[in-house]
Amino acid sequence: MGAFQRLGQWSLGVLERLGRGHLFLFRTLLALGPLAMRPRLLIRELYSVGVLSLLIIVVSGLFVGMVLGYQGYITLVDFGAAEILGAVVALSLVRELGPVVTALLFAGRAGSALTAEIGLMKATEQLSSMEMMAVDPYKRVIAPRFLAAVISLPLLAAIFSAVGVMGGYFIGVGLLGVDSGSYWSQMQASVDLFEDVMNGVIKSMVFGLVAAWIAVYEGYDCAPTSEGVSRATTRTVVHTALAVLALDFILTGLMFGDL
């Protein structure tokens, strides 16, 4: 009986949290309208969420591209197909690794920072004090951060993929001797703007929405203590990673398979 009770209690807790999360998202979306009147708030957040994530995205993109170049070459050269290395690197990045790895890195760099910042604002009563000053925290704090994250992630994913392609080029062409013309022409011939690039963009937009939602919600909903903030930050990274990987599976099935 105790175990059943605990299971029931846990399920109710999860459902309640999901409900609160959706209400939170609804209020955040409503608060996006007034943001158009105050673009400066959004620009500031775009800088801290997007621009400050650039370094980790560029460096990671470069290394992932270089590893893809190596691994791709090692596999392809056995079949005498090293010329299609450009297509392999680009398709891997644009379809999968770009959106997914960027979202995972984003959760670790910007998502956790957003959660910690909002959580600390809650713990130090800054959000309460805003409410008492007749300032809606959804409009002033949540919406700009949410929108900045939603906008930043697809852009960062595009940069990640572009830098990755360059990384693959440095290794494949620069180091391993693949023909430069083949690298680019095979890429151009194989990568379709709508089938591959747009689907990758759609993926990164969905991941951006989910990562932003989880990050700001965890911060807003955390227990207002140092332990609460720390747990919320961890939850942001874990939940975003799981959600992104699960959604990637579903979206890949819908876009490229017959799900």
Next chain:
Amino acid sequence: MHFARGDRKIFDGLDITIPRGQVTAIMGPSGTGKTTLLRLIGGQLKPDRGQVLVEGQDVHRLSLRELYRLRRRMGMLFQSGALLTDLNVFDNVAFPIRENTRLPEPVVRNLVLMKLEAVGLRGAWALQPSELSGGMARRVALARAIALDPLLMMYDEPFTGLDPITMAVIVSLIRRLNDALGMTSIVVSHDVAEANSIADWVYLISDGRVVDQGSPSQLQREASDWSRQFLEGLPDGPVPFHYPAPDYLDDLMTGGRS
């Protein structure tokens, strides 16, 4: 008014009236829900039963827009100060003015300097919150709370953790601001001497109810045993020193086996 958190009743038929234009102190032991009461008045929490009326308006029946309009006429000083850590002193005080009005920047500047002058910190306008002492942070928070000239000012434990000089400054500021700006003030505190020195009326609350009320002098003369113990800070009395426990001797003799 009734309010509970889970199974724990915080207020069980609490009934208080705050006289306009006066300083009302609400005192009681820690954990009696004094801060919760301020959050209920400010509409941040909703009572399970009963009403909170501010200027005749039921706070919890207002739409969100109406509630925010009412809050423009309320100020609250949080125990922690709750200054926005990414803004300096000037911008903190200017925050509610900029957010709620369309005043030109030179007017905002003058208003902010006037509020900072009132709390004696005009010279500190450029400091960051991290550069302020606890007392200074609370004074900046006070300047910010009065930035929109509220009709109702609420103070949450304004004297806690302050050195004697800063405490005296805050005590005198609360009284002076109340009288000079014609506000109504609610001071929630368990610092008996300080609260009594500025309050026109005192409510003592415990176990979710008002246990005593009156002017400070009245309470000193006619207080119940419970109130006397609280007001005079006696370690034992109607509020026992010991948390309920089994018999001491039995507890020792059984070696923790019972």
